[in-house]
Amino acid sequence: MRALGEADYLALWERGASLHPLDRFLLALHTGFPETSIQDIAAWPLGRRNIALAQMRRNCFGAALSGWTACRACNTQLEFSMDAAAIAESESPVTETIMHNGQLYRLPTTSDLAHLADAPDLDIAACRLAALCRIDDAADATAPDLETLGEAMAQADPLAEIILHFDCPACAASFDESLDLATFFWREIAAPAQRLLRDIHRLASAYGWREADVLALTPARRAAYIDMVQA
Numbered sequence: 275m276r277a278l279g280e281a282d283y284l285a286l287w288e289r290g291a292s293l294h295p296l297d298r299f300l301l302a303l304h305t306g307f308p309e310t311s312i313q314d315i316a317a318w319p320l321g322r323r324n325i326a327l328a329q330m331r332r333n334c335f336g337a338a339l340s341g342w343t344a345c346r347a348c349n350t351q352l353e354f355s356m357d358a359a360a361i362a363e364s365e366s367p368v369t370e371t372i373m374h375n376g377q378l379y380r381l382p383t384t385s386d387l388a389h390l391a392d393a394p395d396l397d398i399a400a401c402r403l404a405a406l407c408r409i410d411d412a413a414d415a416t417a418p419d420l421e422t423l424g425e426a427m428a429q430a431d432p433l434a435e436i437i438l439h440f441d442c443p444a445c446a447a448s449f450d451e452s453l454d455l456a457t458f459f460w461r462e463i464a465a466p467a468q469r470l471l472r473d474i475h476r477l478a479s480a481y482g483w484r485e486a487d488v489l490a491l492t493p494a495r496r497a498a499y500i501d502m503v504q505a
Contacts (some may be wrong), residue, residue, distance in 0.1 A: 275306050275326075278334055280470055281489055287467035290460070296388050299327065299456035302463065306330040316388075319367050319381035320434035324455050328361035331459050337362075341458065343440065347447035352440050361455075367431045371409065374426050375418060378409040381431045400424070476503055 278286075282305055290298040303326055304312045315323070331339065340355040371380050386406045393399035400420045407427075408418075428434065436453040473496055474488045480503045488496065 275329060275333065276308055278306060278330070280466065280493075283463050283467040284470055284489075287464050294388075294391070295457060295460070296384060296391070298460050300384065302460065303327065303330065306333075316385040317383050319370055319383060319431050320387075321364075321381075321431040322366040323384055324433045324436060325361060325364055325366060327455050327459055328358045328364075331455070331462070332358045332362045335462055339458070343438075343451055345440070345442040345445065345447055346449050347442065348445040350442055350444040352442060354438055354440070356438070356453075361433060361436070364433055369430065372426050372430045374423050377418065379404070379407045379423070379427070380409055381427060382407055382434065473500060476500055 286302055286305060290301055293301065300312050300315055303315050303323070304310065306329075307315065307326065315326075318326070337357050337359040338355065339358045340353065343352050343354065344350065345352055367381060371378055373379075382403055386403055389406060390399045390402055393402055397420075404418050404420060404423055436455055437450050438453050439448070439450050441448050470489075474485050477483050477488050477496070477499055478485070481499075491499070
């Protein structure tokens with residue numbers, strides 16, 4: 275895995291601004307794992323994808339991951355924190371296929387999620403996903419029990435969805451919420467990229483430096499120049 279620097283954040287933010295969210299984090303993962311094609315990354319099981327995202331996130335911003343959500347019952351703001359290292363150090367799924375009711379299925383991938391983007395509701399999305407993942411595509415194959423199939427897939431790939439549990443201190447409501455690690459990581463990439471653009475603008479305006487000149491400065495020296503400009 276390649277370590278990302280400030281120039282990478284800026285390039286990712288620029289290239290990803292107009293992309294679908296699924297394509298954004300595929301681009302980010304390919305930047306961190308350049309030896310693997312975007313097509314191959316899109317074919318990873320979702321748990322393997324989330325492990326790779328957690329590894330990149332830990333290398334870029336540290337292991338401590340925190341954020342906010344709202345209580346579903348009373349809308350109180352609730353803070354959460356977790357250790358990204360616990361995900362980053364996990365093992366990928368042992369097998370990428372499962373047998374369910376006598377039919378063979380592979381685990382869902384990012385490429386599959388892209389095919390579900392225009393599904394009008396969750397039930398149709400679940401049916402489409404089952405059809406995409408079914409390896410035995412015989413015409414006489416029986417329709418799967420989607421609930422038990424989903425449970426089997428979740429058991430085979432437990433990190434495909436990262437679930438956080440919340441107990442609201444204001445109204446005592448308890449609920450679970452899925453953490454979209456890809457979206458979370460992308461926001462963390464966008465924030466330093468936008469700060470860097472502002473720094474470039476300030477120093478270019480003050481000193482006439484080119485963007486490359488500003489990027490060549492260490493963060494400490496850049497901050498010192500900005501302090502002098504703002505003094």
